[in-house]
Amino acid sequence: xxxxxxxxxxxxxxxxxxxxxxxxxxxxxxxxxxxxxxxxxxxxxxxxxxxxxxxxxxxxxxxxxxxxxxxxxxxxxxxxxxxxxxxxxxxxxxxxxxxxxxxxxxxxxxxxxxxxxxxxxxxxxxxxxxxxxxxxxxxxxxxxxxxxxxxxxxxxxxxxxxxxxxxxxxxxxxxxxxxxxxxxxxxxxxxxxxxxxxxxxxxxxxxxxxxxxxxxxxxxxxxxxxxxxxxxxxxxxxxxxxxxxxxxxxxxxxxxxxxxxxxxxxxxxxxxxxxxxxxxxxxxxxxxxxxxxxxxxxxxxxxxxxxxxxxxxxxxxxxxxxxxxxxxxxxxxxxxxxxxxxxxxxxxxxxxxxxxxxxxxxxxxxxxxxxxxxxxxxxxxxxxxxxxxxxxxxxxxxxx
Amino acid sequence: xxxxxxxxxxxxxxxxxxxxxxxxxxxxxxxxxxxxxxxxxxxxxxxxxxxxxxxxxxxxxxxxxxxxxxxxxxxxxxxxxxxxxxxxxxxxxxxxxxxxxxxxxxxxxxxxxxxxxxxxxxxxxxxxxxxxxxxxxxxxxxxxxxxxxxxxxxxxxxxxxxxxxxxxxxxxxxxxxxxxxxxxxxxxxxxxxxxxxxxxxxxxxxxxxxxxxxxxxxxxxxxxxxxxxxxxxxxxxxxxxxxxxxxxxxxxxxxxxxxxxxxxxxxxxxxxxxxxxxxxxxxxxxxxxxxxxxxxxxxxxxxxxxxxxxxxxxxxxxxxxxxxxxxxxxxxxxxxxxxxxxxxxxxxxxxxxxxxxxxxxxxxxxxxxxxxxxxxxxxxxxxxxxxxxxxxxxxxxxxx
Numbered sequence: 001x002x003x004x005x006x007x008x009x010x011x012x013x014x015x016x017x018x019x020x021x022x023x024x025x026x027x028x029x030x031x032x033x034x035x036x037x038x039x040x041x042x043x044x045x046x047x048x049x050x051x052x053x054x055x056x057x058x059x060x061x062x063x064x065x066x067x068x069x070x071x072x073x074x075x076x077x078x079x080x081x082x083x084x085x086x087x088x089x090x091x092x093x094x095x096x097x098x099x100x101x102x103x104x105x106x107x108x109x110x111x112x113x114x115x116x117x118x119x120x121x122x123x124x125x126x127x128x129x130x131x132x133x134x135x136x137x138x139x140x141x142x143x144x145x146x147x148x149x150x151x152x153x154x155x156x157x158x159x160x161x162x163x164x165x166x167x168x169x170x171x172x173x174x175x176x177x178x179x180x181x182x183x184x185x186x187x188x189x190x191x192x193x194x195x196x197x198x199x200x201x202x203x204x205x206x207x208x209x210x211x212x213x214x215x216x217x218x219x220x221x222x223x224x225x226x227x228x229x230x231x232x233x234x235x236x237x238x239x240x241x242x243x244x245x246x247x248x249x250x251x252x253x254x255x256x257x258x259x260x261x262x263x264x265x266x267x268x269x270x271x272x273x274x275x276x277x278x279x280x281x282x283x284x285x286x287x288x289x290x291x292x293x294x295x296x297x298x299x300x301x302x303x304x305x306x307x308x309x310x311x312x313x314x315x316x317x318x319x320x321x322x323x324x325x326x327x328x329x330x331x332x333x334x335x336x337x338x339x340x341x342x343x344x345x346x347x348x349x350x351x352x353x354x355x356x357x358x359x360x361x362x363x364x365x366x367x368x369x370x371x372x373x374x375x376x377x378x379x380x381x382x383x384x385x386x387x388x389x390x391x392x393x394x395x396x397x398x399x400x
Numbered sequence: 401x402x403x404x405x406x407x408x409x410x411x412x413x414x415x416x417x418x419x420x421x422x423x424x425x426x427x428x429x430x431x432x433x434x435x436x437x438x439x440x441x442x443x444x445x446x447x448x449x450x451x452x453x454x455x456x457x458x459x460x461x462x463x464x465x466x467x468x469x470x471x472x473x474x475x476x477x478x479x480x481x482x483x484x485x486x487x488x489x490x491x492x493x494x495x496x497x498x499x500x501x502x503x504x505x506x507x508x509x510x511x512x513x514x515x516x517x518x519x520x521x522x523x524x525x526x527x528x529x530x531x532x533x534x535x536x537x538x539x540x541x542x543x544x545x546x547x548x549x550x551x552x553x554x555x556x557x558x559x560x561x562x563x564x565x566x567x568x569x570x571x572x573x574x575x576x577x578x579x580x581x582x583x584x585x586x587x588x589x590x591x592x593x594x595x596x597x598x599x600x601x602x603x604x605x606x607x608x609x610x611x612x613x614x615x616x617x618x619x620x621x622x623x624x625x626x627x628x629x630x631x632x633x634x635x636x637x638x639x640x641x642x643x644x645x646x647x648x649x650x651x652x653x654x655x656x657x658x659x660x661x662x663x664x665x666x667x668x669x670x671x672x673x674x675x676x677x678x679x680x681x682x683x684x685x686x687x688x689x690x691x692x693x694x695x696x697x698x699x700x701x702x703x704x705x706x707x708x709x710x711x712x713x714x715x716x717x718x719x720x721x722x723x724x725x726x727x728x729x730x731x732x733x734x735x736x737x738x739x740x741x742x743x744x745x746x747x748x749x750x751x752x753x754x755x756x757x758x759x760x761x762x763x764x765x766x767x768x769x770x771x772x773x774x775x776x777x778x779x780x781x782x783x784x785x786x787x788x789x790x791x792x793x794x795x796x797x798x799x800x
Binding site: 001002003004005006007008011012021033034035036038039041043046047050051054055058059060061062063064065066091092093095096099103104105106107110121124125127128129158192225227229235239240241242243249250252253256259260262263264265266267268269270271272 | 401402403404405406407408411412421433434435436438439441443446447450451454455458459460461462463464465466491492493495496499503504505506507510521524525527528529558592625627629635639640641642643649650652653656659660662663664665666667668669670671672
């Protein structure tokens with residue numbers, strides 16, 4: 001019998017993983033996965049680009065490459081924010097960016113501030129480095145900077161992890177005023193912000209807001225002096241299966257990320273980085289438009305159907321972009337994790353909200369994604385879910 | 401200024417990394433990298449397979465997928481050793497397999513036994529988990545099992561990491577008798593073997609030897625009861641830039657690897673796994689034949705030229721397969737790391753041997769790869785290297 005490390009003994013299968021399995025059942029309308037709409041993938045353009053790369057530069061595409069990533073890709077990313085290429089590290093999905101940042105920044109018992117709820121993949125990525133997660137006070141406009149300032153009077157925190165735009169799981173967006181205030185408070189208390197921005201481009205309503213990284217650069221022109229590290233990805237705007245994302249920030253962090261990635265997997269696949277690079281100029285802006293518009297229509301159908309059908313007292317966020325909305329049931333006695341089996345019986349799936357809370361609360365919440373289903377499926381699925389919720393509310397809270 | 405974790409403070413740039421940079425200079429004949437010969441990549445077949453995948457199954461190739469890996473690929477790998485697919489985890493290169501095994505198996509201060517010298521990427525992958533490395537006694541036939549038995553009388557070790565076939569860096573192969581003895585000794589002392597087999601298929605002389613995993617299965621038919629975990633890769637036999645490799649072993653380990661990989665990068669790129677799967681039946685066996693024969697010819701040219709030209713007292717291994725031979729200079733006072741600059745001046749590069757020793761010894765050793773250069777380049781490069789070594793030996797040892 002092979003002895004497992006203490007760290008691995010505490011690893012248990014996650015909700016996301018089990019739910020990805022449910023979503024593979026073809027008869028289930030799944031609002032569970034964060035899966036981009038596959039019918040919108042730029043398949044033909046990817047096929048053409050791949051063929052061109054494997055015709056013109058096969059050896060470069062198939063050989064070992066540098067840990068930092070494909071230089072033309074890093075250069076393009078860097079230029080978006082006026083950075084140098086060595087302030088950008090390519091990663092295999094943002095999940096790897098989070099893992100490597102955990103390695104490079106977190107010592108055991110360091111305080112990491114997270115939204116309540118927060119992206120569960122970040123909790124999973126950081127947990128092996130044994131931080132102490134502390135939940136931030138949030139409302140419909142995101143993190144409340146004044147409350148953070150209060151918290152930091154008595155708490156010494158190292159990192160603050162946030163998805164400020166179209167947050168996963170709630171779909172909420174941090175308001176413009178609060179962005180500036182958040183930067184001011186974190187700088188004063190010497191807290192480093194990890195800004196995760198996978199959905200930034202997927203706005204279907206309202207005006208674009210500057211990222212925290214952009215705002216910080218406006219105040220501190222030398223990127224090496226920033227207290228913000230940003231993660232970006234091509235997963236939501238091109239194709240997640242290629243696994244291409246990045247981390248940008250001060251060289252002191254990026255230099256260590258390079259070393260951490262070298263030990264972790266040497267480098268991300270070269271071919272995939274070259275495919276993405278070929279798509280940057282023409283395909284990417286067009287895809288952003290196509291995807292945002294489609295997701296906007298689907299979001300509208302979902303939110304309108306939720307409002308029309310869900311029982312009184314159920315609340316749902318109404319996001320301006322991204323992939324998710326967030327439902328809270330009126331009765332804290334209802335456990336959405338436990339209710340999921342009944343929902344799947346009715347051929348509809350969602351993600352129970354509790355795993356998104358570092359504190360373990362949120363039993364009466366759920367995340368719904370509107371991006372993988374057609375508008376007709378969304379109507380049908382919300383009607384089914386509405387019946388399941390109404391049934392539970394009629395039953396009253398279970399005995400405890 | 402962002403505070404770096406204690407673990408990251410100890411990360412420093414590695415020899416391999418700096419050397420990969422040197423190899424990019426076109427005028428240098430590089431025996432340094434472990435880069436497969438790019439002119440032998442099955443480029444046309446990869447292009448055709450990719451086109452077919454992106455025509456027939458674009459959504460599957462470009463969408464998020466399961467952490468375990470593409471099932472048809474896992475099934476094929478599993479069948480080679482009579483395993484079930486859930487005894488196989490796909491990884492992004494064997495480097496990721498080593499990192500995830502470190503996470504899942506190593507607690508701080510656990511003893512990990514390694515060959516002397518050993519694969520430096522394994523030392524890098526395991527180091528973040530803070531094991532205590534202990535060097536095994538080895539000779540030209542690899543690990544000496546009797547010496548290991550002696551060591552284990554007074555030492556409690558958890559893991560033994562080995563590349564038994566065409567080892568990196570020495571090119572040595574563990575003899576058939578010693579394989580059986582190694583299994584017996586490790587079982588008796590309850591040590592788990594991590595068998596790394598990237599070069600197994602690249603034999604150009606002699607008869608195939610069974611892997612440790614195969615031998616262990618012959619004694620212990622239930623794979624879940626084995627004390628051997630095996631790593632395999634498609635990097636050396638198809639193309640490293642696709643980053644497709646695997647770990648196979650008992651479910652208790654694989655189940656934890658799945659969870660560790662989920663936190664580390666969610667999954668390896670789907671498209672790449674599908675490309676490899678398309679090549680398994682026809683292209684892979686043909687490539688193995690083509691590559692092995694070419695590497696055999698190049699190895700012969702290198703070994704013969706080393707024997708004919710290198711100064712008296714220099715020794716070099718004579719491998720039966722794989723990618724590397726290992727040179728030891730007669731004078732322990734010569735530092736091959738320091739000599740590298742002089743070699744690059746003569747337009748030839750190698751990897752200094754010292755980083756391959758957990759103990760930090762081996763200053764007078766170097767690793768030479770014969771696979772990336774043509775036979776003519778090998779002649780030229782060995783002649784140049786011979787001049788550099790002869791010059792150093794004539795100078796006598798430096799003052800210390």
